[in-house]
Amino acid sequence: MAGVGANNMTDRVGLGWRPELAAGIFAHLDKIEVIEVIADDYFDSASGARAIKTLAAQRPVALHGISLGLASTSPPQRKRLEKMARLVEKVRPESWSEHLAFVRAGDIEIGHLAAPPRSSSTIDGTAANLDRARATVGSLPLVENIATLIDPPASDLDEPAWLTKTLNASGSKLLLDLHNLYANSVNFGVRPGEFLARLPAHKIYQVHISGGKWIHDGDPPHQRLLDDHLHDPPDPVYDLLADLAERCPNPLTVILERDGSYPPMEHLLAQLNRARLALAKGRSAKAAA
Amino acid sequence: MNTPEMERFLAKIYVDADARARFLAAPYVEAARAGLQEEQCRALEKIDRVGLEMAARSFGRKRERKRTRK
Numbered sequence: 001m002a003g004v005g006a007n008n009m010t011d012r013v014g015l016g017w018r019p020e021l022a023a024g025i026f027a028h029l030d031k032i033e034v035i036e037v038i039a040d041d042y043f044d045s046a047s048g049a050r051a052i053k054t055l056a057a058q059r060p061v062a063l064h065g066i067s068l069g070l071a072s073t074s075p076p077q078r079k080r081l082e083k084m085a086r087l088v089e090k091v092r093p094e095s096w097s098e099h100l101a102f103v104r105a106g107d108i109e110i111g112h113l114a115a116p117p118r119s120s121s122t123i124d125g126t127a128a129n130l131d132r133a134r135a136t137v138g139s140l141p142l143v144e145n146i147a148t149l150i151d152p153p154a155s156d157l158d159e160p161a162w163l164t165k166t167l168n169a170s171g172s173k174l175l176l177d178l179h180n181l182y183a184n185s186v187n188f189g190v191r192p193g194e195f196l197a198r199l200p201a202h203k204i205y206q207v208h209i210s211g212g213k214w215i216h217d218g219d220p221p222h223q224r225l226l227d228d229h230l231h232d233p234p235d236p237v238y239d240l241l242a243d244l245a246e247r248c249p250n251p252l253t254v255i256l257e258r259d260g261s262y263p264p265m266e267h268l269l270a271q272l273n274r275a276r277l278a279l280a281k282g283r284s285a286k287a288a289a
Numbered sequence: 290m291n292t293p294e295m296e297r298f299l300a301k302i303y304v305d306a307d308a309r310a311r312f313l314a315a316p317y318v319e320a321a322r323a324g325l326q327e328e329q330c331r332a333l334e335k336i337d338r339v340g341l342e343m344a345a346r347s348f349g350r351k352r353e354r355k356r357t358r359k
Contacts, residue, residue, distance in 0.1 A: 074293045105293065105300035111352030114303060114344070117291040117332075125291070149347055150340030154295060154332035187340075217346075218339045226347065 010251040011279045013272045016064075016258065017055070024265030029059055031269050036255045039063040039096065043083040049090050056091055062206070062253070063088060063096040065141065069103035070133060071116045071166075073125035077104075081136040088137050097142040097175045097206065098133070100126065100166060115148035118155035118162035127169040142206055143172045147180035147227035149215075151188055159184060160198035167203050174199070177208040178240045179233060183225040196240055201247040209233040209241065209275060210257040229259035232271060238278045245282025246289075252279065290328055298323045298333075303345050304352070313338065 014034030015025060025032060035055060042048040055061055065084055068076045088096055101113035116122045134140045145163055157165065167174055176199065185192040211231030216223045233256070245252065254275050256268065298320065302309045312319040312333075320330040 072293075072296060073291050074296065102296055102300075105297040108297065108300040108304060109352070110300050110303050111348045111355060114299070114348070117295065119291045122291040148340075148344065150344040151337040153299070153336045154291060154329055215343060217343050222339045224340070224343055226343075 011245070011254070011276075011283070012060075012251070013254045013256075013275045013279070014059075015256050015268060015272065017052075018259065018262075020262050021258070021265070021268070024268070028265060028269060031272065032059065034060045034062060034094075034253050034255065036062045036064050036257075037091075037093075039065045039084060039087055040067050042087055043080075049087055053091050056093060061091060061093045062255070063091060063093045065096065065098040066113070067103055068098050068129075068133065069101060070098050070129040070141075070143070071100040071122060071126045072102040072105075072129060073116075073121055074102075074105065075132060076129055078136075081133060084133075085137045088139075095142060095206070096137065096139070097144055099144045099146050100163070101146045113146045115146060115150070115152040117152050118157045118159060120157075120165075123162070123166050123169050126166050130170040130172055140170070140172050142175040143167070143170070144175040144177050144208065145180050145184075147177070147183045147212075149187070149224050149226065158190075160195055164198070164200055167200060172203075173206075174204045175206040175208065176204050176244065177210070177227075178237045178244070179208070179210045179212060179227055182234070182236055182240060183212055183227045187224045192236060192240055193243060196243055197247070201244070202249055204244065204248050205250050205253065207241065207244065207252055207254040208257050209237050209254060209271075211237075229257050230261040232263075232267075238274055241275060241278040242282040242285075245279045246285045247282075254279065290326065292326070292329070294324060295329050298325060298329075302341070303348050306345070309341070309345060313341075 012033035014032050017035050017037045037052050099113050102116045182192050185195050210229045211233050212225050212227040214223050215226045302312045316334045317330045320333045
């Protein structure tokens with residue numbers, strides 16, 4: 001294992017591929033154990049897909065979807081599923097993932113990941129959509145919890161219960177975004193550690209870490225934490241990672257997400273090492289227990 | 290209870306400022322006008338208004354960024 005904090009579990013730490021980071025990633029491949037690629041960026045680019053396939057020959061690659069909209073009572077667009085299937089077939093990543101979000105309704109494109117009502121009907125729709133995804137792509141995606149600035153209306157389950165029931169209904173594994181968990185917790189009055197403790201740790205295999213900023217609105221003003229991927233992961237995210245490593249029986253793949261305001265590569269590599277230390281801390285505590 | 294009609298209504302108030310303003314002025318009436326079920330209309334009366342505005346702005350910025358990237 002590269003870097004510090006090696007532990008006996010085969011945990012791995014890596015980075016989200018972004019064109020702006022390409023040179024830095026290639027210069028430091030020995031310190032980046034896994035690379036996650038936004039799949040949608042390569043749906044319509046044969047040359048891009050070939051480049052990702054070349055990358056996958058050098059480092060394990062995970063594909064990450066952002067536009068299927070699987071957490072919905074409506075089926076995903078067939079053309080998007082087929083594009084994902086073609087990319088998976090070409091790149092042969094070690095895994096692929098999507099968000100538990102809806103992103104459109106009919107001809108209305110929301111433009112980003114929206115939290116659906118957390119209800120049994122959404123769970124049924126999501127499970128059916130994940131089955132469609134499995135049938136088209138050939139494997140189930142890992143599914144990721146999303147950040148939301150709005151407490152999703154018409155919900156009769158809280159987020160940990162909804163996530164757990166969705167995982168049970170679909171058979172999917174969880175890509176746990178710890179900053180999304182943290183942001184939703186602080187925004188809606190939940191203790192992050194309690195949120196984490198209520199999730200089925202044995203279903204968690206991948207992790208995202210990232211950062212955000214506080215935004216203000218309303219009269220009187222309210223503040224909420226926006227998950228913008230433009231800042232370093234805050235300290236509580238690393239604490240949650242250590243907590244997760246203590247609870248989780250599976251080897252974890254941790255990806256640092258950064259979508260802009262790029263710092264020097266050395267700064268990102270230091271964050272990867274901090275993630276390794278958090279994993280090692282949690283695994284040590286697990287071994288000692 | 291979630292339905293495709295509910296998701297369509299949510300998507301509409303997330304992306305359309307005029308629809309959102311009409312909704313916030315009379316949530317039950319607007320939800321009922323869209324054909325939503327009684328239970329859904331009642332739930333939408335209790336919507337997280339601060340979160341709705343913040344989310345709508347965030348979605349709008351994302352759409353704008355996608356437009357400028359193309």
